[in-house]
Amino acid sequence: MAVEDHSPDMNADERAARLLVTPTALQTLSLEDAIKIVAYLQPRVIEAGCEFVREGEAVHNDHMLLVLEGDLSVHNSSLQDDDDHLVVRVMGPGSLIGELGLLDGGPRSASCVANTDMLVGVLSRADFLQLLQDDPAVGSRLLLAISKRMADTLRETTRKLILFAQMNKVLSEELAKVANDPDWFDS
Numbered sequence: 001m002a003v004e005d006h007s008p009d010m011n012a013d014e015r016a017a018r019l020l021v022t023p024t025a026l027q028t029l030s031l032e033d034a035i036k037i038v039a040y041l042q043p044r045v046i047e048a049g050c051e052f053v054r055e056g057e058a059v060h061n062d063h064m065l066l067v068l069e070g071d072l073s074v075h076n077s078s079l080q081d082d083d084d085h086l087v088v089r090v091m092g093p094g095s096l097i098g099e100l101g102l103l104d105g106g107p108r109s110a111s112c113v114a115n116t117d118m119l120v121g122v123l124s125r126a127d128f129l130q131l132l133q134d135d136p137a138v139g140s141r142l143l144l145a146i147s148k149r150m151a152d153t154l155r156e157t158t159r160k161l162i163l164f165a166q167m168n169k170v171l172s173e174e175l176a177k178v179a180n181d182p183d184w185f186d187s
Helices: 012-020 031-038 099-104 125-134 136-179 182-186
Strands: 042-046 051-053 063-069 072-076 086-091 111-114 118-124
Touching: 012 031, 012 063, 031 136, 063 099, 099 136, 118 125, 125 136
Parallel strands: none
Antiparallel strands: 042 118, 051 111, 063 118, 072 086, 072 111
């Protein structure tokens, strides 16, 4: 892994491993496991302005990326009425992108555009399967860490949907009151 070394006491692989175990990535992994996993990542440079993940894309999706340097914006067009894209998130070093694609290779749910030049580590499904074969315990812990991350995301999304439903109910009740109040229109 060729990652710029920001500390004189830390090599590039260790720095990448430390990013892999941050809260924005796979916090439940041990540093020792992360160091082993980093050996399976392939470095990739992404130039600023490049859309490197496209919403709805259904091919070449069997990989995940760990952001090592730089930052990106996540866009979603399905939330807009026109051709604009809504920025739903800005991500930087230590962020994971595409872990669902690593598992199922399904269509991408959002687009990602590099805001700056970026360095990422790419874990392809083939390399993930090789890791599982070479070190089943580490591969299994990686799979569990990805699963926990997805479960946490699903719980947070469910919490937001419940809040949205509650707000929608209150708004509907208030609108019904207004619609049934003939004096409201006169004021």
